[in-house]
Structure formats: structure tokens, C-alpha cells
Amino acid sequence: MADSDGEFVGDVSDDELADHGAGGAHGTRSKGKDGAKGKSGNRKARWEDIQRSWEEVGEAADGSISLGALLEAEKRRRLLRDTTPLQRGIIRHLMLVLDMSFAMADKDLLPTRYLLTITYAVEFVREYFEQNPISQMGIVGMRDGIAVRVSDMSGNPAEHIERLRVWAEEQEPQGNPSLQNALEMCRGALFHTPTHGTREVLIIYGALLSSDPGDIHDTITSLIADHIRVSVVGLSAQVAICKELCSRTNDGDEGNYAVALHEQHFRELFLAVTTPPVTRTAEQNNASLLMMGFPSRVLASKDHVSLCACHNRPSREGYSCTRCRTKVCRLPAECPVCGLTLILSTHLARSYHHLFPLRGWVEVPWAEAARSTSCFSCQAAFPAVPSKASRLKGKGSSIGVGGEDGQVVPPLLPDATKGVSESGRYACQVCGNHFCIDCDVYAHEIIHNCPGCQSDTRALNASMGEGPDVAAAIANGSAMEIDS
Structure with missing residues (x-):
């Protein structure tokens, strides 16, 4: 390309040509001290030397927060929930409704809404039966203005996963969704279920419209009469009828309707339904006997x-x-x-x-961190306890805001720092042992038991004679149970 002086300037952009013509000097690329060169031998442009600061998050000399602390705060945030024991229905009957209309072909959630929903649905089926092994579920799809049955109500996760994968390979999203037809099909599948179990419907809704053959408010009234709860996870925006549907079927609680912000938020909303809901109806609160069989394995x-x-x-x-x-x-x-x-x-x-959730573990300050040097469960080494003088030195500096006894609080937002331990230690409120954040997440989300409490042998030692008073109390309690 020739410039205004008739000379040829190669490998330059339009913005650089403007600067070149205005300045009257050739080679307007950035002139660094070291004279950085590009692939063609010319100096690199300024836009080629981009520094992505978000990829180099670390703890600087001034004590700024590191990426590891942010990830730890995200892990801890999921554990800061109410662990109050409530009466829940452990025998659940759930219908999963997936939007398979034209709106699921959008690519705002990669690769597409449809493929991502199928992937998360497979994870949901595994997690649902892992957390609720004696429950049942079925899957329904919405496409072409009708409701299609993907899998029947059953307690076999392999069948649901197989059917989901077949639909992902053979079917493409098309047509309009019909919210009323899907709810009527779910109501027909849940109508005959026993009253001692829960009746739930989870809808993954990606469209902003619903092609219904009749009045959907009549369907909502029928769902309320049959004690069917509906939860909706939106992918586009908030829809008024979905908000009303969730509010009326959940006794005015609007917390069962949420719109996903991104892929991770969508996954969290999806998997949050694996926790059984709190019982509200009189039939569920009353005690009822259910006959079950515990068969033995047969090998021929x-x-x-x-x-x-x-x-x-x-x-x-x-x-x-x-x-x-x-x-x-x-x-x-x-x-x-x-x-x-x-x-x-x-x-x-x-x-x-x-029914009996594991109590949340509390943060351990530096003043109490000297009792442990490694995690009680995985034996991972904890950060060394700094001296009190160094903690007082950092008090009120740019590292953070000083707390009690010279504790240093990282300069994070209040929502992100809530529940994060400055010493990297988390203590069980029952046994008092210290654990790392990974064991904290694993104990509360996977095994639902405290390793320190399970390995406590004090009750066993008491029954063996080391504690006569405790042993006598255990014996008296056992005798009372036998007499009753």
C-alpha cells in the first residue's frame, strides 16, 4: 500500500497508516527499548503487546489477594448454608422437563443451549439418584408445540441417561415450546404416585413464549390441588407465567424460579434440585408405613x-x-x-x-491455629503460623484491615470473604479437629460425615472400662430401650 509520499509501507494497519500520514515519519509501530520485532521483521504494534492481567493473578508485594484465595472463597461459599434439620421427603417423584424448542439452538451457552442442557441433565440424573437412591424420576421434552416423553418414570438412572444421549444424537431443537402440555403430561405421570412421597416438576426453560392450547391458569390450579411443586430454571430472561407458576405451587415461595447467568451458574441451579424439599402437606407430615424388600445378590x-x-x-x-x-x-x-x-x-x-445434615465447620483464627500443623483427614500441610509481631505489623496496612488479636483480614468484598479462614483451617464443632478447605467440601458434599467424629474412640474406651460413669450411662440407656 502506498502512502502519501509515494513510498511503500508493508504490514501495517489502517490506524497506523493514519498516524503515519499525520506524523510524516515511516514505521509508526511502537518503538520499545529492545526494539521488539514481529514475524515479518517489523516492530510490533502496540496492540500486539497485550498483557492479560487476569491470567497473572497472584499475591503481590503489597499483599494483594491471590487467585487461590478467590477459589477457596468460592468453595466455602457453597458450604455456608443453613444446616438446620428439617423434615424432608426422602422418597421423591420428579419429572424433568427439558425445553427442546428453537430457543435452545442459541449459542450464548457454549456449545449450544441444547447440548449443554443435555450434558447437565446427564450429570443431574447421576447426582439425583446418588443423593436420592430410593426415588424415581421421568423426563419430558417440549418441542413443536407438544410434549414428548423422553423416558418413563423409573428408578433406574442408566435408562434415563441412555435415552438422553439418544435424543442428543438423533433430535435437533425445533418448534415452539408448550408449557401447558408439558405440565399436563407431568400431572398425569405424578397423579398416581403415593401421598407419602413428594411430587415435583423441574423445568429447564429457554424460550420467552409458550404455545398453549388452553388456559394455563386452569392447569396451575390442578397442580395445586394435586400437591405438585414446580421449579423453573430460565435461560433467557424472567417470564411472568413461570414466576406465577413457581409462586403458586410452592405456597408463595418465589425462590424456586431463577435465571441462569452463565454456564457455572446454570449447573449450580440445576444440581441444587437434588436436595429434597421441605415437607408441607399434612399427608407427608403424618407417619406412614412403607413395605420394602432387601433382597440378596444371586450368582448362578x-x-x-x-x-x-x-x-x-x-x-x-x-x-x-x-x-x-x-x-x-x-x-x-x-x-x-x-x-x-x-x-x-x-x-x-x-x-x-x-434429614440430619452435617453441621458447618467454623473458621480457625491464627490465635488457635498452632494446635495443628496438617489436615486431620488428608494430612496436607497447613500454612505456618506467623509470629504475633508479624501479624501486628500487618494490622492496618495495605494487606487488609486488622481484626481482633492482630488478625489480618484479606481485602476482599464482604460476600466473597464470608466464611474464609485466614489460617486455611476449618474446625468441626463437635470433635474440634482441623481440616483443609478441600476436605471441608468433600465431607459436606460427598460423604456427609466428619472424619474426626467417625474416628473418635472415646465412647469405645469408656465402654471398655476407662470411663465407668460413661459406660454405666450407656448401659442404662440400652436397658431403657430394651424395656420400652
């Missing part, structure tokens, strides 16, 4: 292969129904012959952690 020889009653497939392994001796291939399941609920004792025990 190679020459004795039989068909399972649930899938009609030949197999050597399975479980025999305790009532009619029918063979099923996996648990939990409902006997296809007699209808008895078949589970394992571990499934029932795993459902009770929602």
Missing part, C-alpha cells in the same frame, strides 16, 4: 443363565425378590411381578443425610 453358574424380569435379558447375576423370588438385574427397583420396592440397606442409609 455358567450353565444356569436366566432372564431378568425387568429387561428380559439373560444374565448370571441379579437380585431375588424377597416376596415372589422374581429376578431383577439391578437395585433399587420395583418388582415387575408383585410391585414390592426392592432396595439395599445402604440406599436407605444414604437417604438420611438430608
